[in-house]
Amino acid sequence: MTASVVDLLPNLLRGATVTVEVTVAAGALALALSLPVALARMSPAWPLRVIGTTYVEVLRGTSALVQLFYLFFILPLLGIRLDPLPTAIAGLGLNFSAYASEIVRGAIAGIDRGQWEAAHALHLSRAATLARIVLPQAVAVMLPSFASLMIQLLKSTALVSLITLSDLTFSGQALITTTGRPFAVWGLVLVIYYVLSLPLAWASNRLEARATAYRARPAGAI
Amino acid sequence: MSTEPLIRFRGLRKAFGANVVLEDFNMDIADGERIALIGPSGSGKTTVLRLLMGLDTFDGGEIEVGGVPLSRPSEQAKLARRQIGMVFQHFNLFPHMTVMANVTEAPRRVLGLSNAEAQARATGLLRMVGLEAKLNALPRQLSGGQQQRVAIARALAMRPRIMLFDEVTSALDPELVGEVLRVVRQLARESGMTMLIVTHEMSFARDVSDRVVFMERGRVAEQGPPDMIFRNPSNERTRAFLQAILER
Numbered sequence: 001m002t003a004s005v006v007d008l009l010p011n012l013l014r015g016a017t018v019t020v021e022v023t024v025a026a027g028a029l030a031l032a033l034s035l036p037v038a039l040a041r042m043s044p045a046w047p048l049r050v051i052g053t054t055y056v057e058v059l060r061g062t063s064a065l066v067q068l069f070y071l072f073f074i075l076p077l078l079g080i081r082l083d084p085l086p087t088a089i090a091g092l093g094l095n096f097s098a099y100a101s102e103i104v105r106g107a108i109a110g111i112d113r114g115q116w117e118a119a120h121a122l123h124l125s126r127a128a129t130l131a132r133i134v135l136p137q138a139v140a141v142m143l144p145s146f147a148s149l150m151i152q153l154l155k156s157t158a159l160v161s162l163i164t165l166s167d168l169t170f171s172g173q174a175l176i177t178t179t180g181r182p183f184a185v186w187g188l189v190l191v192i193y194y195v196l197s198l199p200l201a202w203a204s205n206r207l208e209a210r211a212t213a214y215r216a217r218p219a220g221a222i
Numbered sequence: 223m224s225t226e227p228l229i230r231f232r233g234l235r236k237a238f239g240a241n242v243v244l245e246d247f248n249m250d251i252a253d254g255e256r257i258a259l260i261g262p263s264g265s266g267k268t269t270v271l272r273l274l275m276g277l278d279t280f281d282g283g284e285i286e287v288g289g290v291p292l293s294r295p296s297e298q299a300k301l302a303r304r305q306i307g308m309v310f311q312h313f314n315l316f317p318h319m320t321v322m323a324n325v326t327e328a329p330r331r332v333l334g335l336s337n338a339e340a341q342a343r344a345t346g347l348l349r350m351v352g353l354e355a356k357l358n359a360l361p362r363q364l365s366g367g368q369q370q371r372v373a374i375a376r377a378l379a380m381r382p383r384i385m386l387f388d389e390v391t392s393a394l395d396p397e398l399v400g401e402v403l404r405v406v407r408q409l410a411r412e413s414g415m416t417m418l419i420v421t422h423e424m425s426f427a428r429d430v431s432d433r434v435v436f437m438e439r440g441r442v443a444e445q446g447p448p449d450m451i452f453r454n455p456s457n458e459r460t461r462a463f464l465q466a467i468l469e470r
Binding site for chain 1: 275276277303304306307308310312314315316317318327328331332373376377380
């Protein structure tokens with residue numbers, strides 16, 4: 001009668017693929033939104049600054065779970081009905097874009113003013129300065145923070161189980177109901193979450209090393 | 223026509239909060255003239271360059287380049303400013319780009335040069351500053367003096383009519399100052415560019431410039447040919463300043 005660990009795995013792995021899907025898609029959405037939001041917050045035009053700041057403050061200042069509930073339960077009352085998966089991706093993507101934009105903003109603000117001034121003295125446009133001079137340097141600063149944000153996102157996807165999406169956590173709960181083995185199931189869920197985070201940690205280390213290569217002075221400088 | 227100044231500062235005023243840096247600053251600069259701006263720190267020398275370059279905005283008065291006023295942003299003002307290049311105290315090279323990329327970036331993006339044209343121009347300029355062997359080096363791999371020479375080549379690659387040098391040797395170790403001053407001297411001798419040079423190197427100011435301008439408290443306190451200013455300053459403050467520098 002008692003299922004072995006091996007019997008538990010297929011269900012949990014099916015849930016894990018949903019978790020990965022949500023993480024990748026919501027992460028991509030958050031990263032895509034982070035730059036425009038950060039630029040809006042740093043804009044010389046005050047209306048853009050107000051919009052950007054409000055966006056970040058509202059999304060950071062309210063609970064991600066409540067935001068998900070809002071998208072899932074309230075929007076249908078207004079006639080907008082989304083499936084659980086798009087809801088989860090949109091909800092977490094928007095929520096994490098607020099944090100991601102702060103990382104971008106901090107990294108851009110951290111670039112030496114002399115870089116902007118040198119670009120200005122060469123008559124490069126603001127857009128070209130950003131794209132060619134500032135962002136390539138800022139990305140190196142952002143990457144480690146982005147990686148830890150993505151690991152956080154991975155774990156936060158557990159929230160989507162509460163809007164009926166069959167992610168890893170949801171699958172775990174379901175398995176406990178059918179098998180009555182909370183110890184083994186939650187133990188496996190923990191391990192799977194951890195294993196899923198490993199590639200993110202590895203990728204961040206690699207990217208950081210590559211993006212900062214120009215800072216290192218190789219032995220026997222040219 | 224030819225007597226019309228290339229650059230004209232009229233009643234220029236700049237304050238940072240309560241700190242008034244320039245107050246009724248006036249100066250005319252002829253085409254091809256080489257001006258050394260000297261004076262105590264805080265006298266507004268660097269601010270003059272920064273306002274001309276457009277790195278800061280001014281609060282009052284006017285700057286004209288080729289007769290075009292710069293106080294209000296316009297397409298004309300933008301084109302007038304495009305004749306200006308600047309070299310900074312701290313080099314401000316782009317650290318993620320090779321020497322070659324530092325020098326070719328703006329000519330390609332702003333002037334629309336092809337990659338080959340920009341590289342040819344850069345190679346020539348880097349040879350002139352003695353760094354043709356460092357084309358593929360990153361700024362971190364160069365000494366301060368070498369970095370500053372790259373910065374000069376980078377500014378020259380835009381073919382400016384006016385060059386601004388803001389204390390270009392102040393951040394350098396003493397033994398590296400000479401190689402940078404040599405390049406600036408050579409430019410002053412051979413290029414015919416209009417040059418504004420803020421410096422604390424008095425002997426350099428003396429032999430590189432046609433006119434020395436001594437600034438104090440945001441105004442021109444005294445100006446004249448280098449020999450006159452250095453040999454026989456009429457202003458008491460100029461005398462005290464030069465004395466203090468020479469006794470260093």
